[in-house]
Amino acid sequence: MTKRDTTNQVEQAQTAALRLANVDAADRDAALGAIADAIRDNSDAILEANREDVAEAETMLADGEYTQALVDRLKLDDAKLESIAGMVESVAEQDDPLGETLEARELDAGLELYKLSVPIGVVATIFESRPDALVQIAALALKSGNAVILKGGSEARESNRVLYETILEATADLPDGWATLIEAHEEVDRLLELDDMVDLVMPRGSSEFVSYIQNNTQIPVLGHTEGLCHVYVDDAADLEMAEDIALDAKVQYPAVCNAVETLLVHENVADAFLPAVVERYREEGVELRGDETTREYVEVDPVTDDDWSTEYGDLELSITVVEDLYAAVSHINTYGSKHTESIVTEDADHAETFMTGVDAASVFHNASTRFADGFRYGLGAEVGISTGKIHARGPVGLEGLTTYKYYLEGDGQLVATYAGEDAVPFTHESFDGEWTPGHRTRQD
Incomplete structure (x- = not known):
C-alpha cells in the first residue's frame, strides 16, 4: 500500500x-x-x-x-x-x-x-x-x-x-x-x-x-507497556490468604500483563510461608527462582539480576525475601513497570504505607493482581492499561x-465591558446545570 x-x-x-x-x-x-x-x-x-x-x-x-x-x-x-x-x-x-x-x-x-x-x-x-x-x-x-x-x-x-x-x-x-x-x-x-x-x-x-x-x-x-507486577507478603499477613492470592496472581492466566512476576516475602514469615507456597506452585508447574535468602528456606533455582526486570508471561516466578515493608516498596519501585502491585497484610497502617508508597497505576490490598482489568473494574472493557501518568x-x-471542550453561552457581551477603569467584575460562580444548545440554565 x-x-x-x-x-x-x-x-x-x-x-x-x-x-x-x-x-x-x-x-x-x-x-x-x-x-x-x-x-x-x-x-x-x-x-x-x-x-x-x-x-x-x-x-x-x-x-x-x-x-x-x-x-x-x-x-x-x-x-x-x-x-x-x-x-x-x-x-x-x-x-x-x-x-x-x-x-x-x-x-x-x-x-x-x-x-x-x-x-x-x-x-x-x-x-x-x-x-x-x-x-x-x-x-x-x-x-x-x-x-x-x-x-x-x-x-x-x-x-x-x-x-x-x-x-x-x-x-x-x-x-x-x-x-x-x-x-x-x-x-x-x-x-x-x-x-x-x-x-x-x-x-x-x-x-x-x-x-x-x-x-x-x-x-x-x-x-x-509490560506488566511487571509484584505481590508482597507482609509479616502481618494471613498466610493462608497470601498463598491463595500469590497462586491466583501467577497461575490463573500467566500469559497476561497483570500476572505476578515477582513474589516478595517478609523475613519474619519466610520460614512459615515459603515451603507451603512453593509446593503449591510446583503442583501447578511453575518454574521458580529465588535469591540467596529464599534458597535458605526452599530449594529453587538461583535468581539473576535480569530476572527482577523480566516479564515472563509464563509459568515462571522470581522470589525474594525482604527485611521489611520499606525494602519491599523500594524493590518494587526499582524494578516494577508501574502497572499493578499488591500487598497481603492484616495491618491497615502497613497497607496504607505500601499503597501510598508504591508508584503504580493500580495498587491492591489483599487481592490478586489479576483484578487489574477494564471489565473487572466495571469499565466495560479496555483499550489497554496505561502505565504513564498523563491523561489516563x-x-x-x-x-x-474522551477529552473536553468549552461552550460559552452569551447574550451579546463584549470583552471591553470587563476591561479598563470602568470594568465590570466577573462573578465566576459555579452552579449545577447541564448545557442545552442556545439556552442558559443558571437558575437564580
Whole structure:
C-alpha cells in the first residue's frame, strides 16, 4: 500500500470521526449490539481463521521464534468468543460518555461557561497477538464516538481480518471509515507521520516498542507497556490468604500483563510461608527462582539480576525475601513497570504505607493482581492499561477516550465591558446545570 493510500484512509477516518461524534447514543449502542450478534453468528468463520493463525504460531513456537505465552494469548474458542460478545454488550450498557457537562460556571449574569466531554477524534492502536483486543478497542472507540485505526500483530492476521470484516458488516449504517484495519509495517510508519490528522496513538507491547513509537512520532502517545507486577507478603499477613492470592496472581492466566512476576516475602514469615507456597506452585508447574535468602528456606533455582526486570508471561516466578515493608516498596519501585502491585497484610497502617508508597497505576490490598482489568473494574472493557501518568492511567476505558471542550453561552457581551477603569467584575460562580444548545440554565 502506498503512502497516499494510508493518507486517504486517515483522511476518511477524520471525516468519520466528526460524523460519529454526532451519532445518537442509542444508535451507537444499537451498533454495538449488532456487533455482538454478528460475532456469535460468524463464529465458525472466526474460529477457522484463528486455527490458521494458531497452526502457524505453533510452527514458529517449535522453531523457537514464538513463546508459549504468545500462542496461548492467540487462541480463541467458543467460550472465548461468547466472552468477547458479552464484553461488547457490556460496553453498550455503560453510560454515554459524550455530552456530559463536567463543569458549569457563570462568568457574569447571562454569560455562562460549560465544560463538556467529547471524543478525542482519530485514535490509532497498535496491539499484540490477542485478537480479542481488536474487538475491545473497536467497541470502546465506537461507544466513545472515536474513529479508530487498528494494527494487530502479524501472528493474528487471519483472525483480525475476519473479526474486522464482521464488525464492518454489522455497522454498515455508521460513517464510512469509522474503523480501519492496517497490516503492513510501512503503513504504521506512514501513520506515525500524520500528526496533523491522528489525535492519539496507543501502542500495546514492550517498553522498547512503546519507546520506538514515542521516538518516531509527534502524535501524543498513551502507552501500554509490560506488566511487571509484584505481590508482597507482609509479616502481618494471613498466610493462608497470601498463598491463595500469590497462586491466583501467577497461575490463573500467566500469559497476561497483570500476572505476578515477582513474589516478595517478609523475613519474619519466610520460614512459615515459603515451603507451603512453593509446593503449591510446583503442583501447578511453575518454574521458580529465588535469591540467596529464599534458597535458605526452599530449594529453587538461583535468581539473576535480569530476572527482577523480566516479564515472563509464563509459568515462571522470581522470589525474594525482604527485611521489611520499606525494602519491599523500594524493590518494587526499582524494578516494577508501574502497572499493578499488591500487598497481603492484616495491618491497615502497613497497607496504607505500601499503597501510598508504591508508584503504580493500580495498587491492591489483599487481592490478586489479576483484578487489574477494564471489565473487572466495571469499565466495560479496555483499550489497554496505561502505565504513564498523563491523561489516563491504569485500565483505559471510555473516559480515557474522551477529552473536553468549552461552550460559552452569551447574550451579546463584549470583552471591553470587563476591561479598563470602568470594568465590570466577573462573578465566576459555579452552579449545577447541564448545557442545552442556545439556552442558559443558571437558575437564580
